[in-house]
Amino acid sequence: MTALAPLPTRKSEAWRYADIAALTRVWDDLAAPEEIAVPAGESRAMIIDTLPPSGIVRFDVTVGDSATFALHALVANADYGRVEIRATLGRGAHFELGGAILGNGDQTLEIVTETIHAAPNGTSNQVVRQVLAGKATGTYMGKVAVARDAQKTDAAQSVKAMLLAPGATANAKPELEIYADDVKCAHGATVGELDKAALFYMASRGLPPEVAQRLMLQAFIADAFVGMGDDAAREAIEAKALGILEGLA
Amino acid sequence: MLKITNLHATVADKPILKGLDLAINAGEIHAIMGPNGAGKSTLANVLGGRPGYEVTDGSAIFDGQDLLDLDPHARAAAGLFLGFQYPVEIPGVSNVQFLRESLNAQRGSRGEAPLSGGDFLRLAKEKAALLKMDMDMLKRPVNVGFSGGEKKRNEMVQMGILDPKLAILDETDSGLDIDALRTVGAGINAIMRSPDKAVLLITHYQRLLDYVKPDFVHVLADGRIVKTGGPELAHQLEEEGYEAVAA
Ligand SMILES: Nc1ncnc2c1ncn2[C@@H]1O[C@H](COP(=O)(O)OP(=O)(O)OP(=O)(O)O)[C@@H](O)[C@H]1O
Numbered sequence: 001m002t003a004l005a006p007l008p009t010r011k012s013e014a015w016r017y018a019d020i021a022a023l024t025r026v027w028d029d030l031a032a033p034e035e036i037a038v039p040a041g042e043s044r045a046m047i048i049d050t051l052p053p054s055g056i057v058r059f060d061v062t063v064g065d066s067a068t069f070a071l072h073a074l075v076a077n078a079d080y081g082r083v084e085i086r087a088t089l090g091r092g093a094h095f096e097l098g099g100a101i102l103g104n105g106d107q108t109l110e111i112v113t114e115t116i117h118a119a120p121n122g123t124s125n126q127v128v129r130q131v132l133a134g135k136a137t138g139t140y141m142g143k144v145a146v147a148r149d150a151q152k153t154d155a156a157q158s159v160k161a162m163l164l165a166p167g168a169t170a171n172a173k174p175e176l177e178i179y180a181d182d183v184k185c186a187h188g189a190t191v192g193e194l195d196k197a198a199l200f201y202m203a204s205r206g207l208p209p210e211v212a213q214r215l216m217l218q219a220f221i222a223d224a225f226v227g228m229g230d231d232a233a234r235e236a237i238e239a240k241a242l243g244i245l246e247g248l249a
Numbered sequence: 250m251l252k253i254t255n256l257h258a259t260v261a262d263k264p265i266l267k268g269l270d271l272a273i274n275a276g277e278i279h280a281i282m283g284p285n286g287a288g289k290s291t292l293a294n295v296l297g298g299r300p301g302y303e304v305t306d307g308s309a310i311f312d313g314q315d316l317l318d319l320d321p322h323a324r325a326a327a328g329l330f331l332g333f334q335y336p337v338e339i340p341g342v343s344n345v346q347f348l349r350e351s352l353n354a355q356r357g358s359r360g361e362a363p364l365s366g367g368d369f370l371r372l373a374k375e376k377a378a379l380l381k382m383d384m385d386m387l388k389r390p391v392n393v394g395f396s397g398g399e400k401k402r403n404e405m406v407q408m409g410i411l412d413p414k415l416a417i418l419d420e421t422d423s424g425l426d427i428d429a430l431r432t433v434g435a436g437i438n439a440i441m442r443s444p445d446k447a448v449l450l451i452t453h454y455q456r457l458l459d460y461v462k463p464d465f466v467h468v469l470a471d472g473r474i475v476k477t478g479g480p481e482l483a484h485q486l487e488e489e490g491y492e493a494v495a496a
């Protein structure tokens with residue numbers, strides 16, 4: 001798929017919740033997915049804390065045998081924001097995704113992944129947390145494909161969304177396509193609201209509602225970044241997320 | 250310090266408090282006992298301002314202010330503390346962060362300067378030691394994975410740190426082992442026994458009252474205070490039961 005490919009429509013599963021009007025404006029300028037190859041045995045980590053002006057980031061990553069690729073992304077501050085990644089894993093390779101979608105107003109924000117376990121003993125772990133205010137729509141679509149000889153694959157997906165307003169929408173769509181028989185694939189998806197009992201408990205200790213909410217949301221999205229190896233980088237992206245959270249609600 | 254007059258309150262449109270009167274002066278310790286479902290926790294929740302508890306009549310004046318008019322966090326800043334019958338777990342938020350932000354929010358609304366990280370930790374250590382709670386537990390997320398007794402002890406550590414004027418302690422003694430009960434009793438005395446503070450203990454058992462001697466004991470039944478006496482009333486209740494004593 002290159003920038004000159006035809007504009008996708010919502011009939012295509014991977015673009016099902018996309019903002020096609022917004023996409024039309026940027027499609028011609030959009031680069032083809034950035035190709036990354038992680039050589040066998042090596043590790044690469046990518047952090048996206050700000051979306052480009054087009055709002056769209058696309059990766060096509062090949063993770064070599066026993067190599068690791070980690071992507072941590074903050075999907076926010078865009079009318080239409082999308083982080084899309086295809087990761088093809090070699091033998092014993094690992095793919096880590098941590099994503100936070102923080103939406104407000106009429107924003108449409110999404111994380112779309114395709115994880116291809118092409119060889120045995122690969123592992124993948126995807127954690128996505130969404131906080132949606134206003135009329136924002138947040139979407140996670142995560143397809144995990146396990147090839148016939150990719151035995152002992154261990155793939156995990158955890159997706160949770162928190163809706164701060166009745167007009168906000170969360171879509172979570174983990175999808176498994178498994179052709180091997182000895183694999184472990186765990187996925188969970190929940191959509192909820194802030195725990196009212198906890199909010200009252202915090203208020204009873206003197207915390208104003210906005211501070212109580214901020215503490216709870218901060219803890220909620222921290223799950224997306226716990227897997228980061230670099231403490232300084234984690235603190236930086238958490239601080240950035242906190243700034244955005246304070247503008248929600 | 251607290252004057253409750255003719256308080257009526259409903260939960261989910263169901264009347265629970267039905268004309269409750271209670272006056273608590275500074276320096277006093279009051280105990281409320283009463284059958285299950287009488288409305289004891291409802292009283293605590295109404296005084297704390299919990300959403301869903303609607304006051305339909307009556308008043309509660311706390312230190313000259315209309316308590317029922319304040320938001321829950323403003324009630325805390327005014328000096329009210331609720332010890333929960335069922336303390337709530339808050340995943341991912343450490344006790345230390347939670348309490349420091351809470352204390353500083355209270356201080357801020359009273360026009361006091363925030364406590365620095367170092368000063369706060371010193372205070373937290375002192376109160377944890379008073380309640381014989383391990384500092385490591387204070388670094389863990391609020392109440393997550395705590396045993397029933399540990400949660401109650403944590404409530405008292407929080408009370409020590411926040412240093413309220415009036416503490417309403419809802420069955421803080423339930424779930425405590427014998428030694429923990431003694432520790433918590435001593436903690437309540439150390440933190441709250443003072444001429445300018447007061448305590449309202451909600452309890453089912455005389456045991457706690459052996460450690461924290463009440464000045465007054467009330468029986469709450471069917472949404473009202475139906476009997477008031479001295480410490481001897483608790484003994485009488487323990488021996489004879491509510492039906493005989495409060496009928
Ligand atoms: N959300 C609710 N909806 C309906 N009824 C409620 C609700 N909360 C409390 N109640 C009812 O209000 C009554 C008083 O409850 P409350 O918890 O105040 O009793 P209590 O005196 O604290 O009892 P216990 O000694 O068992 O703790 C009970 O009958 C209870 O079922």
Ligand SMILES: [Mg+2]
Pocket residue numbers: 289290291334419
């Ligand atoms: Mg109760």
